[in-house]
Amino acid sequence: MxxxxxxxxxxxxxxxxxxxxxxxxxxxxxxxxxxxxxxxxxxxxxxxxxxxxxxxxxxxxxxxxxxxxxxxxxxxxxxxxxxxxxxxxxxGPITREQRLLYPGIVDCILPKMTSEHERVYLLRNDAKKFEHGLLHYYKYVIALAEYEMAHDYNNGVIAIFDYMDVDMFVLMKHTNIVEMHLALMIMTEGFGMRVKGLHILSKNKGIGVVVKIFKRVLSKKLANRLQVHKSFDTLYDYVPKDVLPVEYGGPEKSLRTLYEDNLNEITSQKFQKHLIEMSxxxxxxxxRRKGKVGVSTDNDIPCTFGTLTID
Structure with a gap:
């Protein structure tokens, strides 16, 4: 190109x-x-x-x-x-209706790159529970990864998870760890996503316990890149303010508007055709010849992230 x-x-x-x-x-x-x-x-x-x-x-x-x-x-x-x-x-294709099953999750790929050409993914969650599970959310995020494979050119990804308005213990209670593990495997071992930073925004008293649990199951390299922030001020030490939405102190459009932009693009007829083709x-x-290395099936996925290799 x-x-x-x-x-x-x-x-x-x-x-x-x-x-x-x-x-x-x-x-x-x-x-x-x-x-x-x-x-x-x-x-x-x-x-x-x-x-x-x-x-x-x-x-x-x-x-x-x-x-x-x-x-x-x-x-x-x-x-x-x-x-x-x-x-x-x-x-495969995901409909707008499927993504809207999770009104408490607002996420997007931010349009502006960092000066190091890193792409930033931002999620804000204020949901108390997930009545429909999280499968369609994972499918949507995987569709975002398909979009990056079709259009992006980055030097790694920084992920930000805003849990300021959610009880982390409740969130973990309603999270299927095996599904989460598989989704992460698809993103890293499948698409080759290079996670350069993982940042959690939370003032919740239980965040320390939750982070300890995560650090036990994440790869050592990714665990070392996990940072918890009680305010935006410390986040700016890792993610430049000028790429962030307005409610996070940056000049970009609001997270809700960027989310709608992402949703419109991912569920557009043109991109749905691309997802069908990539299916x-x-x-x-x-x-497959014997000895070829493959990936896990539903029956042999361990309930741990420890097997992830993160660049």
Whole structure:
């Protein structure tokens, strides 16, 4: 790709394409084309991969999201295709009505990148319980990841979870840890999302206990990147104010407005067609040769995040 055109929900810094490529020693365009050629050739040889024709920009993003490594990109493509085959309910088109089952959760990908070309995901939750479970929320977030694979070009993701108005003990009581674990595996081991920071906003007295529980089950690297903030002031030490919504002290549109922008884009007819097309990117496990490394099934997912590898 020669440029990064903005989308209705994603903006880029003027130097994002150059800087991100340079960081991974890919500022030579010929080397990028050669790397994409290698993945295309590899796909053609994998009998168990149902979909073999990918947009070259998609494959370039897979390489970028895996720090320029062709072999890691192959592994993640293999993983996400197997995830789609084994857990189809987490993938595919999602309707506006399904996302609106969670009125207490307002989230979005922020349009402006940090100066380091990192993308920021922000969620505010004031729900007391989830009568419908969280499956459709996870499906929506996975659709957001599909959107990033189709359009983004980042140097990692920073996630912010605003739990200022929720009792963390109640939240954990209504959270299915196995579903959460699988969703995280899909995001990191499937899409190759590089989590650069994980920030929780909470004044709740129980947050310390909850964080201890999380730190026991998160990978050591991600646990070390988990920060708790009792106010926005300390959050600004990690996330620049100028990328944040107005109610978080930044110049951006309100979180509610950005959420609506995201929702409109993800549930648009055009992107729904893309999700349908990507649903074909699965593996036929009956054809997979013995010894090929895969991902977990519903029956062998451990109730821990410890197996996650976070960049």
């Amino acid at each position: 020669e440029s990064l055109p903005p989308t209705p929900i994603l903006g880029f810094n003027p130097d994002t394409l150059r800087d991100v490529r340079r960081q991974f020693d890919l500022d030579d365009v010929a080397k990028i084309h050669e790397s994409v050629d290698l993945i295309e050739a590899w796909l053609q040889k994998q009998d168990y991969h149902v979909k073999k024709d990918y947009d070259r920009k998609h494959l370039e993003r897979a390489i970028i999201f895996n720090k320029g490594s062709v072999e890691k990109a192959k592994s993640k493509i293999d993983n996400i295709c197997r995830f789609r085959a084994l857990h189809p309910k987490y993938f 074909k990117a699965v593996t036929n496990e009956k054809l």
